Amino acid sequence: MNIQIFGTLKCQDTRKAQRYFKERRIPYQFIDITQKGLSKGELNSVKTAVGIESLIDRESKAYNRKNLNYMAHDIEEELLKEPLLMKTPIVRNGRDATVGYQPDVWKTWE
Secondary structure (H helix, E strand, O other), X not given: OOEEEEEOOOOHHHHHHHHHHHHOOOOEEEEEOOOOOOOHXXXXXXXXXXXXXXXXXXXXXXXXXXXXXXXXXXXXXXXXXXXXXXXXXXXXXXXXXXXXXXXXXXXXXX
């Protein structure tokens, strides 16, 4: 398994995901999206697995601050420019990916 967790240290679900893999002694790589967002290739891979609509957090402060509710915009482009628009954690295992805390799905990866 090659687990990557994309999220923020402030996100409770991201910390729970890290704890899930740590408790099972499954190595993972944590990427803080406030420091480094997803690359275009990573975004495409996650988008293929979960769909672009499930990635964007329409309740986030960043979404409201940018007034994206009232503007026509390219979701993919906005997610690349502003990683804080994404729901977290995004957990990847090769071509598989999940958004949010989903231990039931992660169990099938083991």
